[in-house]
Amino acid sequence: MIEISDLSYAVGQTPILHGITTTLERGGITALIGPNGAGKSTLLHCLAGLERPASGRVRIDGLDPFTAPHRQRARAVALLQQSPALVSRLKVRELVGFGRWPHHQGRPGPEDRAQIDRALTAFALTELQDRALDTLSGGQRQRAFIAMTYAQDTPWMLLDEPLNALDPRHARDLMARLHGLSRDGARSIVIVLHDINAAAGWADHIVAMKDGRILAQDHSAALLTPEVLRDLYDTPFELLQHKGRPVVVAR
Amino acid sequence: MAERRVLWLALALLALSAAFLAWHLRAPMGFILGLRAAKLGALICVGAATGAATILFQTVAANRLLTPGLVGFDALFILMQTLLVLILGGVGAAQIPGGLRFAFEVLALGLASAALFGLLLRRDARDVTRMILTGIILGVLLRGLSEMVQRLMDPSDYAVVQQAMFASFGRIDPQQLAVAAVVLLAALAAALRMAPALDVAGLGRGTARGLGLDHDRLVLVALLLMAAMVSVSTALVGPITFLGLLTASLARQLTGTHRHAVLLPAAALLGALILVAGQFVFERLLGSPSALAVIVELFGGLLFLALVLKRRRP
Numbered sequence: 001m002i003e004i005s006d007l008s009y010a011v012g013q014t015p016i017l018h019g020i021t022t023t024l025e026r027g028g029i030t031a032l033i034g035p036n037g038a039g040k041s042t043l044l045h046c047l048a049g050l051e052r053p054a055s056g057r058v059r060i061d062g063l064d065p066f067t068a069p070h071r072q073r074a075r076a077v078a079l080l081q082q083s084p085a086l087v088s089r090l091k092v093r094e095l096v097g098f099g100r101w102p103h104h105q106g107r108p109g110p111e112d113r114a115q116i117d118r119a120l121t122a123f124a125l126t127e128l129q130d131r132a133l134d135t136l137s138g139g140q141r142q143r144a145f146i147a148m149t150y151a152q153d154t155p156w157m158l159l160d161e162p163l164n165a166l167d168p169r170h171a172r173d174l175m176a177r178l179h180g181l182s183r184d185g186a187r188s189i190v191i192v193l194h195d196i197n198a199a200a201g202w203a204d205h206i207v208a209m210k211d212g213r214i215l216a217q218d219h220s221a222a223l224l225t226p227e228v229l230r231d232l233y234d235t236p237f238e239l240l241q242h243k244g245r246p247v248v249v250a251r
Numbered sequence: 252m253a254e255r256r257v258l259w260l261a262l263a264l265l266a267l268s269a270a271f272l273a274w275h276l277r278a279p280m281g282f283i284l285g286l287r288a289a290k291l292g293a294l295i296c297v298g299a300a301t302g303a304a305t306i307l308f309q310t311v312a313a314n315r316l317l318t319p320g321l322v323g324f325d326a327l328f329i330l331m332q333t334l335l336v337l338i339l340g341g342v343g344a345a346q347i348p349g350g351l352r353f354a355f356e357v358l359a360l361g362l363a364s365a366a367l368f369g370l371l372l373r374r375d376a377r378d379v380t381r382m383i384l385t386g387i388i389l390g391v392l393l394r395g396l397s398e399m400v401q402r403l404m405d406p407s408d409y410a411v412v413q414q415a416m417f418a419s420f421g422r423i424d425p426q427q428l429a430v431a432a433v434v435l436l437a438a439l440a441a442a443l444r445m446a447p448a449l450d451v452a453g454l455g456r457g458t459a460r461g462l463g464l465d466h467d468r469l470v471l472v473a474l475l476l477m478a479a480m481v482s483v484s485t486a487l488v489g490p491i492t493f494l495g496l497l498t499a500s501l502a503r504q505l506t507g508t509h510r511h512a513v514l515l516p517a518a519a520l521l522g523a524l525i526l527v528a529g530q531f532v533f534e535r536l537l538g539s540p541s542a543l544a545v546i547v548e549l550f551g552g553l554l555f556l557a558l559v560l561k562r563r564r565p
Binding site: 088089090 | 313451454455460461462463464465507508509
């Protein structure tokens with residue numbers, strides 16, 4: 001369980017998050033949606049302990065990500081960041097292998113290699129494992145970074161816009177894979193999405209953020225109403241049903 | 252495969268060192284051999300230190316074009332030499348015992364460079380462009396200060412300063428060399444020990460911290476090691492700006508890896524190899540022993556231009 005209470009964050013004099021208080025339950029997929037600049041990425045960085053908030057507290061299964069030893073934090077929560085820096089000549093397998101760093105600190109063992117193989121298989125990268133990252137397309141690269149986050153083998157996976165640069169097929173495959181991971185209870189996934197229909201189709205819970213505050217939070221089906229979406233994005237929406245799943249269309 | 256190339260580099264360096272020592276050896280053999288060994292030791296130390304320090308710096312700064320020299324380290328050294336001569340006078344500065352002066356230079360340079368790099372990286376580590384600009388402007392400022400002081404000097408003092416402004420392998424004090432070698436070996440060993448952590452840091456600050464690396468601490472340790480390496484080598488022979496860039500780029504090309512356990516020794520060996528080979532060619536074959544520093548600077552500078560001009564950002 002992630003508990004957030006009265007979390008505020010500011011860059012210089014500009015406030016980004018205003019006293020956020022909420023609880024994210026374990027298991028399942030929680031989607032963060034909201035307009036650009038709502039503070040979704042900042043919230044994820046605070047949860048991962050990478051940005052220090054001005055005030056408030058965060059507990060990840062009881063762990064304080066700001067004061068816990070770095071290694072312990074990295075074994076509790078993994079974060080996929082937006083547009084990570086690119087290292088030339090780094091191979092896919094080596095990148096995914098870095099996900100094991102919190103576990104072996106430089107001396108990988110057989111369990112680490114097995115986990116790397118699982119990550120490569122899970123994200124359909126086995127064929128690409130010996131390719132250098134700078135020879136891959138944006139989408140393939142994105143999948144490699146997601147596989148690294150997976151290999152970190154943490155109870156919580158935080159993904160900042162993982163569908164960036166993915167084609168429709170790989171976007172669907174990824175969401176299905178994440179859904180599967182969150183079903184068996186091993187992983188809890190918090191994911192920033194701009195595609196509301198991906199959230200509608202795959203997320204169990206949705207947190208709607210606007211202007212550094214939480215506007216609404218509920219089960220996906222309950223939250224996705226034209227009224228909430230209109231308030232969230234300041235634009236009218238229509239809610240359709242397609243084969244039992246909600247489909248959202250901006251008017 | 253990359254490891255094997257490092258082995259080849261080591262073998263090449265051994266062969267070249269043997270040639271450097273034995274080429275046209277005449278009586279008095281012991282005396283000449285001693286002189287040559289000191290020079291060889293200095294060349295290897297300086298080359299290795301410069302290569303390894305540059306790799307460290309590039310990883311920590313997340314930039315493949317930077318060298319300690321480019322962000323004002325050399326200017327710092329020249330300013331120090333200038334101030335030394337100004338305060339003690341040309342004759343006074345020349346009279347300080349070699350060991351004492353060396354120790355003082357290493358200490359002062361080490362502290363000043365740790366402060367300089369620390370300032371650059373702490374403030375601007377996330378903004379590489381700003382960091383380069385800050386470094387270059389700091390360099391210009393330090394150089395300006397040196398020039399101003401040099402104008403106040405009388406010409407004979409100025410000649411003393413001028414000598415210190417270019418790297419010279421002419422007269423090497425064996426005691427200084429021994430101290431330098433010990434410090435360098437210790438720093439290199441420490442850098443190799445943290446090679447896996449440096450690999451993680453190579454992913455960039457954000458990703459590295461996400462993986463649980465204490466990035467701030469790593470940067471600090473890397474900076475201290477780098478300051479130790481560059482200070483010792485500069486105090487030993489003087490500043491060489493572009494050698495580091497030359498070696499680091501070659502090491503990356505040759506090994507084709509991002510792994511510091513390979514990159515650090517490869518760069519160190521290459522640096523030593525370039526200096527020993529260069530000195531051998533200029534001194535033994537062409538008969539102009541003082542040209543080496545100038546030529547290394549020329550080729551390093553050309554390489555820098557080439558890298559900047561053809562740089563492809565993925």
